[in-house]
Amino acid sequence: xxxxxxxxxxxxxxxxxxxxxxxxxxxxxxxxxxxxxxxxxxxxxxxxxxxxxxxxxxxxxxxxxxxxxxxxxxxxxxxxxxxxxxxxxxxxxxxxxxxxxxxxxxxxxxxxxxxxxxxxxxxxxx
Numbered sequence: 001x002x003x004x005x006x007x008x009x010x011x012x013x014x015x016x017x018x019x020x021x022x023x024x025x026x027x028x029x030x031x032x033x034x035x036x037x038x039x040x041x042x043x044x045x046x047x048x049x050x051x052x053x054x055x056x057x058x059x060x061x062x063x064x065x066x067x068x069x070x071x072x073x074x075x076x077x078x079x080x081x082x083x084x085x086x087x088x089x090x091x092x093x094x095x096x097x098x099x100x101x102x103x104x105x106x107x108x109x110x111x112x113x114x115x116x117x118x119x120x121x122x123x124x125x126x
Contacts, residue, residue, distance in 0.1 A: 001022070001023050001024050001115075002020055002021070002022050002094050002095070002096060002115060002116065002117030002118075003020065003021045003022075003023075003117060003118070004018060004019070004020045004092065004093065004094045004117040004118060004119060004120040005018070005019050005020075005021075005120055006018040006019050006120060007091075007092060007120030007121045007122045007123075008121075008122070008123070009123045009125065010084055010122070010123070010124055010125070011084075011124070011125050012084060012085055012086055012124055012125065012126050013083060013084065014084050014124075015080070015081060015082045015083075015084065016081050016084065016122060017078055017079070017080045017081070018034070018078065018079040018081070018092055018094075018120060018122075019076055019077075019078055020032070020034075020076065020077045020078075020079075020094030020117055021074075021075060021076050022075040022076070022077075022096065023075065027072060027075040027096075028051055028052075028072040028075075029051055029098075030051055030096040030097060030098060030114075030115075031048055031049065031050055031051055031096070031097040031098075031099060031100060031101055031106055031107055032048065032049050032051075032068075032070060032077040032094065032095070032096055032097070033045065033046070033047065033048035033049075033094070033095050033096075033097060033106065033107060033108070033113060034046040034047050034048070034068060034077075034079045034092060034093070034094055034095075035092070035093045035095060035110065035113075036088075036090035036091065036092045036093065036122075037090055037091050037093070037119075038087075038089060038090040039090075041090075043093070043110060044059065045059050045108040045109070045110075046058070046059055046062055046066065046079065046092070047059065047062060047066055047067075047068040047079060048068065048097075048101070048105075048106035048107055048108060049068045049069065049070050049077065049101075049106065050100065050101035050106060051072075051100065051101075052072075053069065053070050053072070055101040055102075055103075055106060056068050056106070057101065057105040057106035057108060059108075065081065065082050065083045065084075066079060066080065066081050066082070067079070067080040067082075068080075077094060079092065079094075081122070084122075084124045085124060086124050086125070086126040087124075088122060088124050089122060089123050089124045090121075090122060091119040091120065091121050091122075092119060092120050092121075092122055093116055093117055093118075093119045094116075094117040095110075095113035095114075095115060095116045095117065096113065096114060096115040097112050097113045097114060098114055099112045
């Protein structure tokens with residue numbers, strides 16, 4: 001089970017940190033990812049991290065503003081979001097993948113993920 005939290009209302013230019021706590025599985029054996037879905041749009045990839053945390057991968061538009069990290073001891077993955085923009089408004093989902101990362105990247109397609117959290121809403125006011 002994946003439980004995302006940390007969403008809320010923030011002004012443009014502000015920051016938020018999302019958390020995703022995992023339970024019931026061997027968290028440290030999964031790559032973890034964040035996706036988001038804005039109203040009326042498809043769910044899109046945001047960022048992913050390898051099981052050990054040594055590899056990260058970002059969607060181009062988020063690179064430099066968002067940082068993904070994980071603490072396997074706490075079975076938690078984080079998404080630090082800085083310099084938020086109005087267009088970052090979305091429901092953010094965490095997900096777990098049995099696919100690993102390589103030097104070419106981490107899982108970034110929805111079908112590569114096996115388990116999903118319920119989502120947390122991020123609203124950025126302009």
